[in-house]
Amino acid sequence: MSTKRVAITEYLEIDLEKERWHCRSCGHDIAAARANYKEGLLVYNRDPREVHHPVLDESYPFTYAPDPNWCRIIEFYCPTCGTMIENEYLPPGHPITHDIELDIDKLKARHLGAEGTSNATG
């Protein structure tokens, strides 16, 4: 059986026949391709100052670091290899974004050859 996979981002691919999201780094089976891939990842709420260190004395109100009361970094990791597949900068408590919702039937038709448009340029 063919396991035709299409790379959708640097770290995500879709197995068209099984209709599953996979990690491109380690092959981990993440989630159903028709669902939000983030549902199959590990998630962490990160203080932005851990990444964007304050450059100025923290007695100043603005220091080159995001305000952790306004902005959080939500990091999404592959449960198997720990690759950071995606991240989002969100206000505290803001709903997570379902960022990719592709038409799987059309994707399959294109890449499995039914419509034969996979050689088109863009």
Place this chain on the structure above:
Amino acid sequence: MGGDQEKSIIEKFLEENVLFLGPDPAIMEDHRVVPTTPREQIALDNFSNPDEINLVRHKLQTACNESFDMVEQMGAAPGAKWGDLISGVWTANGDLALASMGGVLIFSVLTQHPVKFILKYWKDDPTVGLKDGDIFMHNDARYGNIHNTDQSLMIPVFHQGELICFTGAIVHEGENGAIEPGGMPSAAESPYDEGLKMSPIKVGENFEFKRDIMTFLQNSVREPKLQLEGMKSKFFAAMRMKARVEDAIAEYGVDAVLATMRKTLTDTEAEVRRRLRTWPDGKVRTNVFADGTLRENCLIRIRLEMEKLDDELILDFRGSSPEFLNRPNNTVLASLKGMLAQEFLSFVWPDLPRNQAVFAPMTVLTDKRSALHCSPEAPNAQSMMTFFPSFTCVQIGVPKYLYSAGHRATDIIAGWYNMIVTFLYGGVNQYGELVGNVCADLNGMGGAARWNRDGEHSLAPIFAPMADIGEQELIEEEIPLIKIVPHRLMRDAEGFGKFRGGHGYQQIATMKDSSMWGFMCCSIGSKFPTTYGIFGGYAPGTLPLCKVKGVNVFEVMENTRDLLRFTIPEIMNERPFKGATYSTHHMGLQLEFSKPGELYMITQGGGGGYGDVLERDPALVSKDYLDELISMRSARTVYHVVLDEKSGAVDVAATEQARKAERENRKRRGKPYREFLKEWETPEPPRTVPFYGSWKDKALIYRGTPDDTCPADAIVPIIMPNPKDVRIAALEAELATLRTQQR
């Protein structure tokens, strides 16, 4: 008299007695190309050889580029000198068929509106008319263009009495008589604080400016010489293009020119549709949070759901922030479209002709009276504060379509830096003249990381692929604004990633030899980053405005040179000048008069990162450390690369160990999605942060607190309190508390 007849008379009366020809929604909200006219079809039937059309197209394109160079060389405005303009040719229906290759490509999709207004309202009006030799101008963004600081000039081109096209140019002229000098007033609280309000207007006949109108315009701004010179340079450029069009007509015939313009538009749209068909169908969603209005910090949600369907792309911004009725950060819908088109013109398909057909296959959905589709009553001088973040929404979403699209015209790219970090100024220069404008080093925005390499430092603004940052020595010859330190890159300002974003530079400005001089700044992103990485890459950090008041650095430079420091962190952290006041702020600074030698410091932003930081080549981390682009702390705690502090040499084994440990740490600290959601997601915005826009449901708009909402289809505009009143109230409350404690 019958009912129908009565209605007809009333309608006729109303049509003939329009009180005011305001911005026409039928023109302003339609970005599509006008269908081929019968005259154009005749031309296409008569002139169809693709090779000859290509020749004529190149002739017209060269004319656009030539006139661009003319304005850049002749213009007096800083914006003109450094390429903040385009020149172009519009069809007889008002569509922009070709524009200069360089310059501000936003204009490519939003200059047609004033031309269409002229055709619809003035051409057959006996008091205005349209004839050979006429000169028209316009600057009010509610009738097209980006904001009022941009002035456009158009002239019609006739051949044997037949209207063939329009030629002209649009330039960021700067000063326009607004409430603050420089043309982009962040202090504007109504459209009437924004200076000149030229609806499309005839300013000349018989190829000459009308002196009375010229005087009126000069009398309305702080720099009358600039107004005159700007109009002249645009007019000469339009005339040169007109001559080139006439050359083409003489050489190939009038049908050749008409057919070429039409075919350029239809071919461009067809090619965009062909390329869109290669993208996967489906939805991509992004969010960007603008962190202020330039008067105060608050979170302004820009929400985007893109849907690609066959050869169309729908950009749905519904659920974004409401408009701010007394702040200038609102966007006219047409301006929004212009900026969104920039993504496709500059970053996705830069090989396509520059014209408005590039955006024709796109549909933009917005809520009326949102910050992205503001009413005519809302000021828009700083529309960039909402349409730049909207652009970024598109830019970080498009890679999720492009990655699987097969062959691509350009690289997959993260979020480019997207704010105009520079100084605006106003005051009396060293020659005793009143001046007001903007510095061109806003053009040095940091480039984003790409799928295969790092972003370039301080490369170009998001709205223009080719623009200069200006020569400081030339600037100092004209105005008393001194940069005491060259443009040094800011350490750790990149978006970290497998490939990092480019850095931005520090700008340390002061004033010398002026009796009256003020600075302004107009950027957001001091609490929340404005642009982002993709595919696990981080955003660049946030940026403050820093000030040192109560010092004259020129005296320090003369007498105590050992006190001098050459970077913002050194100046702000070491506080070398005794008795001076050191402070940091958000980057919205309304006109503030300064004393000689006081320091105003800002930092141009960096680009977003691409991919996981743990995949960055340790050798590149070492190089960045040695080049002082990143600190040892970032190398160690962000990239997890172990370097020798002195030599920068990579400890390969220790790095492998550190990165392995970080992957394990991630797996340990990360929580399963459902579990995380239970702790994380809240039903409404936090009470501690003023939040504007929808939260979970795009139909419900929050107006600053969780208790204040309105439906998205009936938005109630926001009116913000004066920040000084807010400050006074806070101080009075503090005083009251202290008094209570003393009793």
